[in-house]
Amino acid sequence: MKFPPPLSALLLAVACRSVQPAPAPAPAVVTAPAAPSAMERLSQQGTDAVLWQHASAEYYRIALQTYELARLKLAANLGSTDPRPLAVVVDIDETVLDNSPYQVAAIRDGRTYEQSTWKDWTDKASARPTPGALPFLRHAMEQGCEVFYITNRDIREQAATLKNLQDHGFPFADEAHLLLMDGSSDKTERRARVAATHRIVLLVGDQLRDLHEGFKDRSTDDGRPLVDAMADTLSRYFILLPNPMYGTYRDAVQGRGTDEEKLERMRAWMQRNAY
Numbered sequence: 564m565k566f567p568p569p570l571s572a573l574l575l576a577v578a579c580r581s582v583q584p585a586p587a588p589a590p591a592v593v594t595a596p597a598a599p600s601a602m603e604r605l606s607q608q609g610t611d612a613v614l615w616q617h618a619s620a621e622y623y624r625i626a627l628q629t630y631e632l633a634r635l636k637l638a639a640n641l642g643s644t645d646p647r648p649l650a651v652v653v654d655i656d657e658t659v660l661d662n663s664p665y666q667v668a669a670i671r672d673g674r675t676y677e678q679s680t681w682k683d684w685t686d687k688a689s690a691r692p693t694p695g696a697l698p699f700l701r702h703a704m705e706q707g708c709e710v711f712y713i714t715n716r717d718i719r720e721q722a723a724t725l726k727n728l729q730d731h732g733f734p735f736a737d738e739a740h741l742l743l744m745d746g747s748s749d750k751t752e753r754r755a756r757v758a759a760t761h762r763i764v765l766l767v768g769d770q771l772r773d774l775h776e777g778f779k780d781r782s783t784d785d786g787r788p789l790v791d792a793m794a795d796t797l798s799r800y801f802i803l804l805p806n807p808m809y810g811t812y813r814d815a816v817q818g819r820g821t822d823e824e825k826l827e828r829m830r831a832w833m834q835r836n837a838y
């Protein structure tokens with residue numbers, strides 16, 4: 564016959580169980596962090612440039628300084644017996660509107676430039692004027708100049724671009740004075756269209772191509788020889804804003820293709836230029 568254990572024996576058994584060490588937790592699964600993609604690495608390479616353009620008092624001052632110089636050049640070019648109406652030709656992006664918030668968001672998200680995200684940004688019509696641009700263009704208008712905006716934004720961006728310019732009170736912000744990209748990023752024909760009816764007294768841009776398409780070629784000494792060859796014209800008629808974030812200088816190194824290919828060309832460029 565089997566007797567149940569006494570109560571004291573049961574309590575002892577419970578107590579003994581309670582002091583047994585808890586089973587060790589299962590080891591956590593440790594995985595290596597995912598390697599950043601080529602797009603993320605390319606995006607990160609722009610951080611310093613975007614930081615400087617978006618957040619430095621130095622950029623702010625240089626932009627103001629550049630437009631101060633523009634006033635001097637404009638004054639020097641106004642006098643003429645040419646009866647044609649006067650025109651000042653400006654680029655838009657990084658010349659009269661500051662798109663650095665788009666670039667900041669791209670770095671935050673590990674993205675590089677894409678037409679779709681760019682369009683989302685320009686649709687907001689929320690870009691701020693580049694420091695000094697608005698007072699300069701109002702001054703140019705007061706001096707009797709029409710302002711023409713020659714930009715490589717495309718036709719689908721027309722309405723939002725005009726709204727962005729008009730909201731800030733930019734002069735001549737209308738369809739007749741906004742020459743958008745129509746197929747080619749080469750602005751030569753659009754400049755010629757303005758020059759056919761007006762005397763262009765000054766051009767302003769953040770790319771040398773905003774003056775002359777020849778600056779697209781960076782195959783010889785990064786394009787410096789043409790800067791020297793055109794020194795007089797550049798000095799008299801062209802005002803250049805700084806833009807380290809993107810442009811012909813970077814395209815010339817990265818080239819076209821996949822992000823992996825661009826990254827590889829950047830790596831090869833650094834290899835060739837480090838000494």
Ligand SMILES: [Mg+2]
Nearest residue numbers: 654656657769
């Ligand atoms: Mg530009």
